[in-house]
Amino acid sequence: MNRDQAEARGVQAYYPKDMAWCYGCGRLNEAGHHFQTNWEGEETVTTYTPCSEHMAIPGFVYGGLIASLLDCHSTGSASLALYRDQGHELGSDAPLPRCVTASLKVDYLKPTPLGVKLIARGKIRDMNNKKVVVESELYAEGILCARGEVVAVSMPENFGK
Numbered sequence: 484m485n486r487d488q489a490e491a492r493g494v495q496a497y498y499p500k501d502m503a504w505c506y507g508c509g510r511l512n513e514a515g516h517h518f519q520t521n522w523e524g525e526e527t528v529t530t531y532t533p534c535s536e537h538m539a540i541p542g543f544v545y546g547g548l549i550a551s552l553l554d555c556h557s558t559g560s561a562s563l564a565l566y567r568d569q570g571h572e573l574g575s576d577a578p579l580p581r582c583v584t585a586s587l588k589v590d591y592l593k594p595t596p597l598g599v600k601l602i603a604r605g606k607i608r609d610m611n612n613k614k615v616v617v618e619s620e621l622y623a624e625g626i627l628c629a630r631g632e633v634v635a636v637s638m639p640e641n642f643g644k
């Protein structure tokens with residue numbers, strides 16, 4: 484995959500197979516959302532268009548879906564940020580940092596409409612070599628509908644053991 488393709492596909496296209504099953508962003512999970520996150524300047528961006536099955540009340544998106552979007556957007560953003568900090572961009576051969584969610588906070592500011600493209604925009608607020616704090620805003624048709632703050636942490640070698 485070259486750098487142009489990587490930019491079109493996002494960081495999740497680079498997760499190794501055993502890390503590509505996440506319900507939110509794993510490309511190998513057929514039932515999942517396949518969120519894709521990439522840089523846009525100094526911000527990170529993930530887009531998704533929810534359909535009727537993602538309903539909370541008629542016309543509006545279930546908050547859990549918004550949390551999922553902000554979650555994977557943020558762990559993807561954290562991987563991108565650590566990777567860039569190490570001097571790499573997508574398309575390079577160096578292994579990507581693996582990040583999991585330590586903390587996820589969502590503020591729901593406005594009802595989020597179904598059937599339109601949602602755009603999550605993230606900023607890296609704080610970072611060291613194993614922790615990244617990502618603040619995000621979620622827009623629908625230019626309206627700020629939710630805010631998220633995630634602490635993403637490098638996945639320990641002994642994760643789950």
Ligand SMILES: CCCCCCCC/C=C\CCCCCCCC(=O)SCCNC(=O)CCNC(=O)[C@H](O)C(C)(C)COP(=O)(O)OP(=O)(O)OC[C@H]1O[C@@H](n2cnc3c(N)ncnc32)[C@H](O)[C@@H]1OP(=O)(O)O
Pocket residue numbers: 497498499502505507508554555558562577578579580581582583584585586611613614634636637638639642643
């Ligand atoms: C060729 C190779 C390429 C590889 C590419 C791989 C890329 C793909 C990788 C992965 C993709 C996976 C798909 C996406 C995943 C989507 C997101 C999810 O759903 S993840 C599942 C839900 N999350 C969990 O199950 C975590 C469970 N929790 C834990 O495992 C631990 O609690 C963990 C790792 C989060 C923290 O472990 P500790 O507490 O031992 O780590 P300590 O070293 O003490 O902390 C590190 C820093 O984090 C802060 N921290 C830890 N927990 C915090 C919290 N709850 N709130 C705030 N800060 C926290 C600490 O204060 C510390 O900060 P200070 O460095 O000192 O500034």
